[in-house]
Amino acid sequence: MFQRITIPAxxxxxxxxxxxxxxxIGVSAKELSKINLGWVVVQQxxxxxxxxxxxxxxxxxxxxxxxNRIFTYRxxxxxDTAGKVVxxxxxxxxxxxxxxxxxxxxxxxxxxxxxxSSDIENLPRPSSxxxxxxxxxxxxxxxxxxxxxxxxxxxxxxxxxRWMLDALPSAFLKNNQIEKLEMQxxxxxxxxxxxxxxxxxxxxxxxxxxxxxxxxxxxxGKTTWK
Numbered sequence: 001m002f003q004r005i006t007i008p009a010x011x012x013x014x015x016x017x018x019x020x021x022x023x024x025i026g027v028s029a030k031e032l033s034k035i036n037l038g039w040v041v042v043q044q045x046x047x048x049x050x051x052x053x054x055x056x057x058x059x060x061x062x063x064x065x066x067x068n069r070i071f072t073y074r075x076x077x078x079x080d081t082a083g084k085v086v087x088x089x090x091x092x093x094x095x096x097x098x099x100x101x102x103x104x105x106x107x108x109x110x111x112x113x114x115x116x117s118s119d120i121e122n123l124p125r126p127s128s129x130x131x132x133x134x135x136x137x138x139x140x141x142x143x144x145x146x147x148x149x150x151x152x153x154x155x156x157x158x159x160x161x162r163w164m165l166d167a168l169p170s171a172f173l174k175n176n177q178i179e180k181l182e183m184q185x186x187x188x189x190x191x192x193x194x195x196x197x198x199x200x201x202x203x204x205x206x207x208x209x210x211x212x213x214x215x216x217x218x219x220x221g222k223t224t225w226k
Contacts, residue, residue, distance in 0.1 A: 043126035
């Protein structure tokens with residue numbers, strides 16, 4: 001297992017492919033910061049079919065799958081050289097006004113650039129997560145460091161993903177592989193914030209995850225393992 005790409009690293013590659021795409025079409029954080037806007041992920045749904053081996057060549061693709069008044073949608077696929085899907089994800093995003101920290105409307109020129117292609121089959125969009133963790137099985141606390149921040153000066157969504165998994169016992173992580181992950185982002189967190197990850201085991205291979213700052217829920221998640 002230690003000669004394979006880690007799942008957090010694979011997710012980071014997906015995020016990097018999205019960054020490359022928005023840079024290419026001119027709607028990255030760099031361009032949007034000039035008009036006080038920024039991208040914020042709201043929901044993500046990942047499926048992992050296998051863990052690629054060290055040195056294996058992969059092809060990452062990402063594309064917009066729709067935009068409305070509030071949200072835009074983006075899918076990801078990771079393929080091996082035989083064209084088989086190794087992992088895939090769907091995601092929901094919004095535009096943030098970086099001065100007011102509130103949702104912003106999409107300028108027409110951005111909506112035009114994010115129109116989906118009719119030639120590509122879209123993945124199912126992430127669904128809303130509604131649950132409470134009432135009987136925690138595991139807990140762990142993390143502190144947001146300077147290098148954990150993204151372009152919007154809040155915790156990068158990559159670290160939410162990584163910390164959610166790292167809060168599970170090492171023995172479980174060594175002997176199991178994640179199959180599905182759902183995440184729903186509710187609030188931001190910033191430099192020096194302390195984040196408590198609370199996990200409730202539902203059955204042998206599934207867990208509910210909540211990341212909190214004090215009593216405020218930042219992120220909810222569900223994982224399934226094999």
